[in-house]
Amino acid sequence: xxxxxxxKLSSWGTKQRFGFYVTSLGMVVMLTWAGLYKTTVPxxxxxxxxxxxxxxxxxxxxxxxAYLGSSLIGATEITCALLIAIGLFKxxxxxxxxxxxxxxxxxxxSMLLSTPNILTHVKGVAYLDDLGxxxxxxxxxxxxxxxxxxxxxxxxxxxxxxxE
Numbered sequence: 679x680x681x682x683x684x685x686k687l688s689s690w691g692t693k694q695r696f697g698f699y700v701t702s703l704g705m706v707v708m709l710t711w712a713g714l715y716k717t718t719v720p721x722x723x724x725x726x727x728x729x730x731x732x733x734x735x736x737x738x739x740x741x742x743x744a745y746l747g748s749s750l751i752g753a754t755e756i757t758c759a760l761l762i763a764i765g766l767f768k769x770x771x772x773x774x775x776x777x778x779x780x781x782x783x784x785x786x787x788s789m790l791l792s793t794p795n796i797l798t799h800v801k802g803v804a805y806l807d808d809l810g811x812x813x814x815x816x817x818x819x820x821x822x823x824x825x826x827x828x829x830x831x832x833x834x835x836x837x838x839x840x841x842e
Contacts, residue, residue: 698829701822702762702772705779708819709759716752719745728813732792734785758782765830769837772830779823786816 691697715721722745729735729747739747758778765772790796796810806814
């Protein structure tokens with residue numbers, strides 16, 4: 679494939695907003711699914727070691743307990759997903775949803791530093807284990823949230839300029 683074909687495909691994909699739609703819908707599905715799972719007993723049990731070891735969130739389970747605390751986290755994720763979905767039609771809702779995503783994934787990304795035993799060693803080389811990789815995906819989700827925040831924010835600004 680030569681560069682001109684790749685550039686034409688890139689330009690066409692940008693005009694169709696494929697990256698935006700894939701990112702938005704991917705975040706909506708992931709946040710909804712994860713949020714609903716956190717309202718279950720296995721979901722609450724799964725995040726308990728992450729939350730209790732986090733200096734930023736350990737208070738949450740002390741105040742609410744593991745099951746209500748997990749359900750509140752899940753409700754926050756579902757709210758974020760709904761606002762991003764609404765943002766596809768009303769950009770201001772997307773700004774709020776994406777900002778919530780930035781907060782969520784900033785907190786959960788920090789758990790990479792506070793969760794013990796997330797490394798496994800193979801022949802003297804340290805690798806993230808399953809839990810470490812699970813947490814690492816939140817760095818990607820943090821980037822996606824920042825992308826959506828800037829995208830929705832630009833739409834809001836452009837809409838305001840049009841209405842002036």
